[in-house]
Amino acid sequence: MAKSFLPTIFEHPYEIDPKYGKSVAYFCMEYAIDNSFKIYSGGLGYLAGSHMRSAYDLRQNLVGVGILWSYGYYNQIRAEDGSMATQYMRKNYPFLEDHNIKFLIHVCGSPVWVKAYFLNPETFGTAPMFFLSTDLEENDEESRNISRRLYDANGFTRIAQYVLLGKGGARLFDELGIEPEIYHLNEAHGLAAAFHVLAKTGSVEEVRKRFVFTTHTPEEAGNEKMDVNTMNTFSFFDGLSMEQVRAAVGLTDNTFNYTLAALRLSHIANGVSKLHGEVSRQMWKDYEGICPITHITNAQNQKYWQDPELAEAFHARNKEAFIRRKRALKKALFRIVGEQTGRVFDPNCLTIVWARRFAAYKRPDLVTGNPTMFERMLQRTNYPVQFIWAGKPYPMDHGAIEIFNRLNDMTAKYPRSAVLTGYELGLSRYLKNGSDVWLNNPVVTREASGTSGMSAAMNGSISVSTNDGWICEFAKDGENCFVIPEASPRLSPEARDRSDRDNFYNILDDKILPLYYDHNDKWMDIVFNAMTDIYPEFDSDRMADEYYTKMYNS
Numbered sequence: 001m002a003k004s005f006l007p008t009i010f011e012h013p014y015e016i017d018p019k020y021g022k023s024v025a026y027f028c029m030e031y032a033i034d035n036s037f038k039i040y041s042g043g044l045g046y047l048a049g050s051h052m053r054s055a056y057d058l059r060q061n062l063v064g065v066g067i068l069w070s071y072g073y074y075n076q077i078r079a080e081d082g083s084m085a086t087q088y089m090r091k092n093y094p095f096l097e098d099h100n101i102k103f104l105i106h107v108c109g110s111p112v113w114v115k116a117y118f119l120n121p122e123t124f125g126t127a128p129m130f131f132l133s134t135d136l137e138e139n140d141e142e143s144r145n146i147s148r149r150l151y152d153a154n155g156f157t158r159i160a161q162y163v164l165l166g167k168g169g170a171r172l173f174d175e176l177g178i179e180p181e182i183y184h185l186n187e188a189h190g191l192a193a194a195f196h197v198l199a200k201t202g203s204v205e206e207v208r209k210r211f212v213f214t215t216h217t218p219e220e221a222g223n224e225k226m227d228v229n230t231m232n233t234f235s236f237f238d239g240l241s242m243e244q245v246r247a248a249v250g251l252t253d254n255t256f257n258y259t260l261a262a263l264r265l266s267h268i269a270n271g272v273s274k275l276h277g278e279v280s281r282q283m284w285k286d287y288e289g290i291c292p293i294t295h296i297t298n299a300q301n302q303k304y305w306q307d308p309e310l311a312e313a314f315h316a317r318n319k320e321a322f323i324r325r326k327r328a329l330k331k332a333l334f335r336i337v338g339e340q341t342g343r344v345f346d347p348n349c350l351t352i353v354w355a356r357r358f359a360a361y362k363r364p365d366l367v368t369g370n371p372t373m374f375e376r377m378l379q380r381t382n383y384p385v386q387f388i389w390a391g392k393p394y395p396m397d398h399g400a401i402e403i404f405n406r407l408n409d410m411t412a413k414y415p416r417s418a419v420l421t422g423y424e425l426g427l428s429r430y431l432k433n434g435s436d437v438w439l440n441n442p443v444v445t446r447e448a449s450g451t452s453g454m455s456a457a458m459n460g461s462i463s464v465s466t467n468d469g470w471i472c473e474f475a476k477d478g479e480n481c482f483v484i485p486e487a488s489p490r491l492s493p494e495a496r497d498r499s500d501r502d503n504f505y506n507i508l509d510d511k512i513l514p515l516y517y518d519h520n521d522k523w524m525d526i527v528f529n530a531m532t533d534i535y536p537e538f539d540s541d542r543m544a545d546e547y548y549t550k551m552y553n554s
Contacts, residue, residue: 302540
């Protein structure tokens, strides 16, 4: 058997499976590992958390590197008038181990102390992980602030955070006296690690040999750009001259594109679904010097997400037992609805959930665009429907916050609707366990993967989705999900939204409601078909295996 590449005190608690023997350092800004460990914001973190769990289950020679966010992302609460408010509270995590690993990095030319805390693999069943902090007494206030808030609204602070993750993570391995064979950048936030390795080796080819890169979004905001001279001021390039930096990433002006640089400093990259791989290759095809872009479809960890009693009833093909358990899970979800909103939901009523990060392209308010149809849905006496929204906008995304607040105000008129706050792992589990329908309606090609529907399907919630992201690889329309027909790309945004909205209501009225209420046995066939098709293709064990076979060993 292969052995852990970590020092004894931190080594993997299992014998490494030889096919996963290459040593890998996985860099990510956020990880959704446990509801008690609030260092994540959304989909990127959920994906990374499932990856770390599967790395443990498959006995891989992989270690995760992240940042210990003292205040996390933010606590989503309500103001006195019911609108969304953000709250920042210092967190404490006694389960992290402090082995007094401290070292200096330079940020803006000044020395900053970094401490690395260790997450023992046995704590949550993950690969070994290290979390970096600058929120230390040895540092001044500005330096301490670097690791306080995930995705800080201040753009300059975010550069410092990227320096901490990338250069700090690479320096950690120097401090431990080890050299990973592969550096995996899960998004480009950790790119400073590549410049640290370049400064050490003096070879761009050596950097490319060691680095792989995962891009997660076609959205402009997710592919950040920054003035290269500003980045140099922040010590992003670890002492390399500007000539060396420009030569390494093929920079001909002063605009440094993180994603493009990562594509030029890696030997292979991937999109996070088959469609996203195609979109990514199209996006970057005119740029010289980039690495090949394949795809590895995102996935979620079934062992973590699936309710055991639902799974037992499913494997026994016992529809009655499944329905009983689903009703109990709905009651548990509806207790939260009642606590937050004062509404009393009915566990026998079809319940639709829209829950993910609030962003305009995900169209959380799509179904409300036709007030007549929306009101009819929520006020009908035959075939009643309940609707729940949940999700966190970025704290400075005022447009998304306005949508959240508008929906919250709108639900005051409709007792069968609710907007919930605090969409984290715990609430996410309740929603996926307790929903009957999981609605996903992004603008097509703009959702790279969108994995929330996977863990919903694991718990008997049927996806109704536009044909985007992972759904393109999963969907058997009418058999394991319902696909909203794709609108013509020639339509205006308003006409496209109207088409998608009308098609959603047609599917609801003509297919979903009659099946759920009048032909429940056939509804359960669709539920069981989805649960059959979701595993193993959309389980993170498949994904973690593919990263070795398609990326790390390439």
